[in-house]
Amino acid sequence: MAYYFGSKRSRWTPYLLLLPGIFFYVLIALGPSIATSVYSFTNATGLKGAQIDWIGLDNYKEFLFMGQAAKDNFAALGRTLIFCFFVTTIQFGLGLLVAVIINQNLKGRNIFRTLYFMPVILGAVIQGLIWSLFLFPLGGPMARILELFGAQSEFLGGQPAEAFAWVIVIQIWANMGTTMIIFLSGLQTIGAEMYEAARIDGASSWQVFANVTWPLLTPSVNTNLTLNIIGSLQAWQLFLVLLGYRNGTQVLGYLIYAVGFGQTSGSVTSSFRQGYAAAASIILFLLVLVIGLGVNYILKRREERIMG
Amino acid sequence: MFKKMYSMLALLMVLSMILSACASTPAPSTGSDTPEDLTLKVLVHQNPPMVAFMEEFNKKFEEKYPYITVDMSVVNANDLSTVTQTRLTANDVDVVDMFGFANAAQPYMSQVDAPNWQQLIDAGLLMDLSDQPFVKNYDEAAIQDAGTYNGKVYEINLGRVSYSGIYYNKDLFTANNVKVPTTWSELVTACETFKSIDIPCMTAGGKDGWPIFVGAYGLIGSIYPDQEALVEGLWNGTIKWNDAKSLEMWEKMQVYARDMMEEGASGIGGDAAPGRFASGAVAMFPGGTWYGPAIEEAQPSFEWGYIPFPGSDNADDNKYLFGKYDQGWAVAANTPNKDAAMLYLAEFSDPENYQAFVDAVGFIPTQPTAQLNTAIGKEVAPYLENFRVGYEQYWIAPKGAGQFANPWASYFKPFGTDDDPKVLADKVQADLQSGLDAVK
Numbered sequence: 001m002a003y004y005f006g007s008k009r010s011r012w013t014p015y016l017l018l019l020p021g022i023f024f025y026v027l028i029a030l031g032p033s034i035a036t037s038v039y040s041f042t043n044a045t046g047l048k049g050a051q052i053d054w055i056g057l058d059n060y061k062e063f064l065f066m067g068q069a070a071k072d073n074f075a076a077l078g079r080t081l082i083f084c085f086f087v088t089t090i091q092f093g094l095g096l097l098v099a100v101i102i103n104q105n106l107k108g109r110n111i112f113r114t115l116y117f118m119p120v121i122l123g124a125v126i127q128g129l130i131w132s133l134f135l136f137p138l139g140g141p142m143a144r145i146l147e148l149f150g151a152q153s154e155f156l157g158g159q160p161a162e163a164f165a166w167v168i169v170i171q172i173w174a175n176m177g178t179t180m181i182i183f184l185s186g187l188q189t190i191g192a193e194m195y196e197a198a199r200i201d202g203a204s205s206w207q208v209f210a211n212v213t214w215p216l217l218t219p220s221v222n223t224n225l226t227l228n229i230i231g232s233l234q235a236w237q238l239f240l241v242l243l244g245y246r247n248g249t250q251v252l253g254y255l256i257y258a259v260g261f262g263q264t265s266g267s268v269t270s271s272f273r274q275g276y277a278a279a280a281s282i283i284l285f286l287l288v289l290v291i292g293l294g295v296n297y298i299l300k301r302r303e304e305r306i307m308g
Numbered sequence: 309m310f311k312k313m314y315s316m317l318a319l320l321m322v323l324s325m326i327l328s329a330c331a332s333t334p335a336p337s338t339g340s341d342t343p344e345d346l347t348l349k350v351l352v353h354q355n356p357p358m359v360a361f362m363e364e365f366n367k368k369f370e371e372k373y374p375y376i377t378v379d380m381s382v383v384n385a386n387d388l389s390t391v392t393q394t395r396l397t398a399n400d401v402d403v404v405d406m407f408g409f410a411n412a413a414q415p416y417m418s419q420v421d422a423p424n425w426q427q428l429i430d431a432g433l434l435m436d437l438s439d440q441p442f443v444k445n446y447d448e449a450a451i452q453d454a455g456t457y458n459g460k461v462y463e464i465n466l467g468r469v470s471y472s473g474i475y476y477n478k479d480l481f482t483a484n485n486v487k488v489p490t491t492w493s494e495l496v497t498a499c500e501t502f503k504s505i506d507i508p509c510m511t512a513g514g515k516d517g518w519p520i521f522v523g524a525y526g527l528i529g530s531i532y533p534d535q536e537a538l539v540e541g542l543w544n545g546t547i548k549w550n551d552a553k554s555l556e557m558w559e560k561m562q563v564y565a566r567d568m569m570e571e572g573a574s575g576i577g578g579d580a581a582p583g584r585f586a587s588g589a590v591a592m593f594p595g596g597t598w599y600g601p602a603i604e605e606a607q608p609s610f611e612w613g614y615i616p617f618p619g620s621d622n623a624d625d626n627k628y629l630f631g632k633y634d635q636g637w638a639v640a641a642n643t644p645n646k647d648a649a650m651l652y653l654a655e656f657s658d659p660e661n662y663q664a665f666v667d668a669v670g671f672i673p674t675q676p677t678a679q680l681n682t683a684i685g686k687e688v689a690p691y692l693e694n695f696r697v698g699y700e701q702y703w704i705a706p707k708g709a710g711q712f713a714n715p716w717a718s719y720f721k722p723f724g725t726d727d728d729p730k731v732l733a734d735k736v737q738a739d740l741q742s743g744l745d746a747v748k
Contacts, residue, residue, distance in 0.1 A: 157574020
């Protein structure tokens, strides 16, 4: 294959062009990540001027083994996985379904596209506010609907399991637009002649979907699954906005924020523990890495099988 | 093509040079006596009457010192420590609102981290205010208890608040012949009476979480009046959250959460709760004295009173008000606007301005010359000699303690998952013990 950038000094052109990107990647992503892993072995508070001592594996030992708090951390880890499972599967399925429907030659499909995508651009605070009002237990819209059936609920303020389930719903609502758009762009790369050929061969709608659409959507499927899994494992903002620090609802991402910024003790002042929060971040990173690599391996093999 | 592009670029450069020259022309010097214009960045937490007062105060301050512009940021109380941490570290704030110093590590506590205010001082982020003349405007006890560390003053505290009382609707009590409760049994009876005529007994801002359990702190106080001793007892094991005395507390907390609090209280925001009470929809509202001005503002003609939470069946046990030192001012150690910050605090500490402040926010004053003029001030005046700093201001959980190691009524249904006081008491003690064992 010919090398497009000539010879001698010109050979360096692509690397020079990559430099700004690499610089920002190191500055914004890689640098802080390395710093976080270093901080995880210290008692850093996150305050400028504060003394920082090297404490070895103490933060990790505390997070994983120290008293009931360690068991609570594992419970948060479990909730993180539950959250990831439900968000990923439902958001993936709904996003695909909506994309397939919107991809049809329907009247006003641009309006629906906009409507479904709109929550994505709102941001966690606005999303939280909208749902807090919608789920207001004293006469909010959802409470009125339940009233019609003689039921009532405290929604986000009620039982931790119910509050947690509502955050799953809201997370899906907030991000389904992105999944839909990725699928939609994938659907639009599939040529009309493929569908035409399948129809001529007498394929039913389901057969067309299963044997034409689904295999050819493989790159979009891989992208969406990876984004959904990583996004839901790292979720924390909606937990902060909708629930705050409530027993039985924390996921690992929110726990890290609460510990790092001294928000774990209800109304009293607690300490800034960024070293400990950094250790928890590294544990979350390892979790994301293991799941991400595993999923990526499976998806890659599937892609090779289908696309050749 | 290139020639055209170069011409365009040259033209753009000339234009931008002219524009930047215009923009960056310094204001003509007005002589060394006139200070340069500056912006003083102030951070406060959300408390509607206090924020309203501060906006007015800032306007007057800017009129008096026209070269100073006050840029005040307001954050939710839950986020105050986070924003203080990040903005002080970024040197992006001059004056910060901090709650009174509390939760200091005690000799009997092992392996606990310093509270965040102490971390800020140790990191050199707060200014030593010891020599400032305005410090003398405040009573010595408040300066010592709520703003001094290692012999130096880092905060001037602006007032005490009680959080262990209950607001009650005088009209509803009178109209329904309900006696204002002074004992637990009377409180239970009052709630049953109101519920029997479809009036919810109590409300609170459950959406913010803490108002539910803080509303029941008076209950802990009536059972453990010496709360500093309670904390020491919990640490050294002489008091347990599942002993007989504590079990009585849990049983009452369950009644409070399950039977007294109105349905849907968990959806009401902390700021909205005073309005809900002032609307006359509920009979009582357990909460802090800081809510008084908001209730008055929501419904000026509304008749209400404030009593200590009657957690015991012995009325003498219910005479205490528990609370804390609330808001105070601290200054960033590295502020480039030190003089302006000192002017700001001095102006605020002027007795006339301070009186206006406590009148607006309903704090129990920390300036000895200030009067209790507010409606809430008059309500708490009879109990002031029985004012005590509350449990949570002393408490630091041992590392490794579980998330249930607190005396919180919000663990009970409908706010939490528990509905058996004995089971919960054992769980809370086990969570605490786990931490105590881990740091031995």
